[in-house]
Amino acid sequence: MRLLALALSLSLLACRSRDETDPETWIRRLDERDAKVRIQAVQQLRKLKAKQAAREVAALLKDPLVKEDAALALEDLGGRGQVDALLDAVDTTVGAGSDAAARAANRTNARIAEALGNIGDPRAGPALLRLARATDDTVRLAAVEALGNVKATEAIPELSHIVDDAAAPPLLIKRAIVALGQIGDPAAIPALTHGLVIERQGVSFLPESSFALFLIGAPAVEPLMKIAQDQDPAYLAWAKENNRAPAGTYAKTALVLGDIEDARAVPVLLGKLKYVDPDPVPGTSRLLSNLVKTFAANALGRMRAVEAGPAIQALVSTTNPQDEDLTTLAAEALVWLGDRGQARELMKKAQKGLVKQRVVVAQAAALFGEPALGSDLATLATRESKGSPPACVRQLGELALVVDDPRQACSLLAAQFSELAKPLDGAGGGDPRARLACRRSRGPASAQGHCPAARLTTRPRTGKDPVSQGTRRVAPAASEAVPPVINLPEPWRS
Secondary structure, eight states: OHHHHHHHHHHHHHHHHTOTTOHHHHHHHTTOSSHHHHHHHHHHHHHTTOGGGHHHHHHGGGOTTTHHHHHHHHHHHOOGGGHHHHHHHOOSSOOSOOSHHHHHHHHHHHHHHHHHHHHTOGGGHHHHHHHHTOSOHHHHHHHHHHHHHTTOGGGHHHHHHHHHOTTSOHHHHHHHHHHHHHHOOGGGHHHHHHHHHOEETTEEOHHHHHHHHHHHOGGGHHHHHHHHTTOOHHHHHHHHHTTOOHHHHHHHHHHHHHHHTOGGGHHHHHHHTTOOOOOSSHHHHHHHHHHHHHHHHHHHHHTTOGGGHHHHHTTOOSSOGGGHHHHHHHHHHHHHHTOTHHHHHHHHHTTSSOHHHHHHHHHHHHHTOOTTHHHHHHHHHHHHHTSOHHHHHHHHHHTTEEOSOGGGHHHHHHHHHHHHHGGGTTOOOOOHHHHHHHHHHTOHHHHTTOSTTOOOOOOOTTSSOTTTSOOOEEOOOGGGOOOOOOOOOOOOOO
16 A cells, blocks of 8 residues: 555656646756757746746856757846856857858847846946947847846947937937937937937937937936027037928927926927028928927927916917918917916907817817806807808818708808807816816717817717728718817827
């Protein structure tokens, strides 16, 4: 009986030793003579996320047959205890050869760089900096990203050089900009301000550069303000050499200043609301002037700079189609400011002009949630209902609405304004910024008109999004008419 029990125990132990979900099973196989078994064991330990095996896996970095798989596994398993082994495993002699050995060595170097970046130990900085200068693009990409993860301040000159290198691949530039933001040192600001306005092979780096400057935060405010006021000689010389238009610089610095939300920037941004571009072509001058004003107004709105209200209000116009984007963003900025005194002035401007801009302005006024505006909207709707059918059909076309029966055109046009008044009935005030946020969220509640004091969304009869699908909407019958969505866009980030 005892012999039977012993046999059963040994059998259970044997089964346990072959349990493929037990990391110990694979750790024991790391010493197998067959390289295929060792590779399989490393791969399985990575799948099991067996960090307790990191030391044994790191020892295999000296095994030329298993080195690449070991480096890959240490991306997930490695810790500070494996940094020295990873650094020792870097091959500094390999070039950009196309033979199998060179390709394998470069893949391994890239894996090592990724592992060191994931660990985040600053001791890896010098080795990663050498890899960032490699001739193989995959190695450079991995090393540049890792330099940001380890916050290697010694890499700022090299990363800045990559940003300014016209021959660098766009993806490498993006990685360098992101890394500079992660490092977070003010020494990176000159390169990042270049990244705001450069393009390579048609690729913009504005999203990465603006976020990197945002991460640096307050130290970036003074340099950005100087650039916005043409007070940085080095930047002016660089912009002239690289043919960067002033309007793009002013607009994008305003964008970042709005992101950082430092009150020191308010006077500079207020000045940009009056910008007039010197381009000799009137149409181009107006376009570029409006671009700068749009970004400045949006930044001031996001900063809740209430003192900017009158100057932003002056930008709202319903008379010129070239001012549509400027009017849209300026009206949104007024809502973000939350100064209810601006609602009445917006309502006055909605009385006449181009219908698309009038609806935008009326929507912005409605977002303030002032019950007194309900009668103004009703009066406006009544006036529109008495217009001539041909004129109403034309205006509905400007709103991308098609009416089947021209006799109903004026009723449908009137509904674009009267429906805005319905949520104002019994509105008890509230925060207009909350209503704007609800409107822009496009969540299920807002889609059903449940944003406070604003009914702001409809579905086209085609079932397609008219913005993303390019489909014109068919106007509903007068009894079911609701105002079209006139998007209040973010400023362009590219």
